[in-house]
């Protein structure tokens with residue numbers, strides 16, 4: 001079993017508007033955009049999120065106009081390019097876990113019509129009624145097959161979906177178990193943005209602090225019980241120091 005961290009671009013945000021819980025970051029914060037690929041012992045390829053739409057390569061404001069958010073996406077940051085580095089094509093992906101439908105997590109969904117997408121029912125319903133946040137051109141496509149689930153679920157041996165609402169209704173994280181050398185890894189997605197928010201439980205100023213705190217503590221309980229490795233989606237500090245990025249991997 002292998003787990004790859006897939007680099008898919010950078011989103012820079014205005015700290016006061018988007019991360020007021022970490023004022024020490026200064027005016028701007030540049031967070032990486034990450035997807036994850038799990039290759040199981042049974043030969044399944046499971047993708048967790050698909051990153052940004054390649055519409056952003058030529059038009060950084062393809063989804064959100066500046067200056068509060070600034071997207072940087074190069075051709076190499078396209079999920080198809082990254083999979084290609086491993087010799088994989090989109091058709092090799094069996095399952096795509098959608099943690100939530102924010103634009104930096106589902107922008108490549110359109111490239112996987114053969115896959116089964118798995119999303120929490122609550123997030124799917126939310127996205128359908130919040131097109132100003134969850135841009136339908138990225139995810140609401142007739143050729144995509146969405147399987148709706150409710151709450152925590154063992155998706156397949158070694159891969160558990162864990163409901164972590166707060167950042168968005170029906171937001172989910174993924175627990176990967178059974179990596180031979182690494183053990184358990186928790187893919188938090190946006191249950192927390194940075195290790196500071198996660199470890200220090202900086203929830204003041206977040207959109208739904210009570211729910212976000214409960215989700216952080218839920219993941220910490222798993223981390224503590226299983227000595228798990230935490231991989232956040234947008235943590236610039238860990239990204240440049242401790243994360244193993246594709247083509248490297250966790251096994």
Ligand SMILES: [Zn+2]
Pocket residue numbers: 102104105190233234
């Ligand atoms: Zn995000």
